[in-house]
Amino acid sequence: MKTFFRLALQALILLVVALLSAVTAMRFAIHGREVAVPDLVGKTPPEARRIAELNGFQFEVERQYYSLKVPEGRILSQLPLPSARVRRGWQIRVAESLGPQRVVIPDVVGESERAAEINILRRGLNLGSVANVELPDVPANQVIAQSPSASASSISAPKISLLAAQAESPQAFLMPSFVGRTVKDATAALKNAGIQPGNITPVPSQSEPPESALLVAPPAPPSPASVIVSQNPAAGAKVLSGSSVSFEVR
Numbered sequence: 001m002k003t004f005f006r007l008a009l010q011a012l013i014l015l016v017v018a019l020l021s022a023v024t025a026m027r028f029a030i031h032g033r034e035v036a037v038p039d040l041v042g043k044t045p046p047e048a049r050r051i052a053e054l055n056g057f058q059f060e061v062e063r064q065y066y067s068l069k070v071p072e073g074r075i076l077s078q079l080p081l082p083s084a085r086v087r088r089g090w091q092i093r094v095a096e097s098l099g100p101q102r103v104v105i106p107d108v109v110g111e112s113e114r115a116a117e118i119n120i121l122r123r124g125l126n127l128g129s130v131a132n133v134e135l136p137d138v139p140a141n142q143v144i145a146q147s148p149s150a151s152a153s154s155i156s157a158p159k160i161s162l163l164a165a166q167a168e169s170p171q172a173f174l175m176p177s178f179v180g181r182t183v184k185d186a187t188a189a190l191k192n193a194g195i196q197p198g199n200i201t202p203v204p205s206q207s208e209p210p211e212s213a214l215l216v217a218p219p220a221p222p223s224p225a226s227v228i229v230s231q232n233p234a235a236g237a238k239v240l241s242g243s244s245v246s247f248e249v250r
Contacts, residue, residue, distance in 0.1 A: 039082035040075045040094060048075050048094060056088035063095040065156050072099030098158060105160065107150030113141045113164050120160050128161035140167040170240040177235035183249055184224035190245060198244035203229060222249045 038055050040048040045061055052059040070076045076097040080086055103123050108116035117127050128147075138144065145163040148155045173193055178186040187197050200222045226249035233239055 033087050034085045035088055037078075037080045037082055037084045037086060037090075037092065040078050040092065041082070042070070043075050044073055045075065045094075045096060048092075052092050058089065058091040060091060060093050061096050062093040064098050064158065065095055066099065066101045066154075066158065067097040068100050068154075070097035070099075072097055101153060101155060103158070105148055105150055105152045105155070108143050108146055108160070108162070109150070111143050113143060113162065116143045116146075116162060124158070126159045128157075128159035130162045130164060132164055132166040134168050135165045136168065138165040140165055170242055172238055172240050175231075175233050175235055175237045175239050175245070178228045178231050178245075178247065179235075181228055182224065183222060183226045183228065183247065186228055186245075186247065187224075194241035195239060196242070196244040198232075198246035200226070200247045200249055202226070203248050203250060226250060 035055060037057070038051050040051060043051065049059040065076055067076050074097050076095045078092055078094045080090070080092065103125060105125075106119050106123060108119050111119065113130065120127050133144075135144065142165050143162050144165055147161045171194065173195070176189070178189075183197075183200060190197055202222050228247045228249050230248040232246045239245070
């Protein structure tokens with residue numbers, strides 16, 4: 001019995017040693033592929049790319065910024081940061097310095113979006129985001145604000161973002177029912193909502209028997225007192241200001 005327990009204990013010890021060896025080998029395999037990120041700040045993009053690729057990294061110039069401290073054409077910042085440990089093949093993204101700001105920010109407020117874009121690009125700047133807002137009494141596509149403002153100094157990026165007016169969306173209405181109302185009443189209600197009356201078509205009376213249909217006089221032309229029997233669009237439909245509605249009347 002003692003021999004059995006001694007053998008079992010030895011087997012357990014060997015199993016623990018094997019597990020520890022496996023964990024150590026796994027940790028070494030994982031961390032053995034990690035390398036320190038080189039410091040690329042201050043290098044030119046070609047120099048930085050060469051260093052990054054020699055160390056097994058990918059390289060990308062992602063942005064450009066003005067800087068009073070870092071000369072033009074040099075790396076201003078990087079991610080991941082220098083000395084960080086990452087796996088080989090990781091991408092290092094950098095920002096390139098444009099040097100001190102040398103351009104004057106133009107005043108494009110009041111210009112059209114297209115004219116403002118041309119003005120911005122002509123000065124060597126980039127057009128940033130363009131937002132639109134509905135404003136009454138302001139022409140569509142007219143620039144109403146910009147960022148940074150005109151003649152601003154110490155800006156960080158060579159981009160100008162714009163806020164421009166856009167055409168007002170037509171007002172929408174739910175079509176009411178005009179069946180049973182006179183043409184005069186319906187026309188007045190439509191004009192108040194900015195909707196135009198369309199075709200007004202008279203329909204023959206159904207009081208006459210079918211066999212005498214050929215003898216019945218054609219329906220009288222519609223008048224303001226004519227009564228609406230159907231409409232298009234139907235009641236409950238969504239219509240926009242400026243659209244039209246057609247009626248059949250008697």
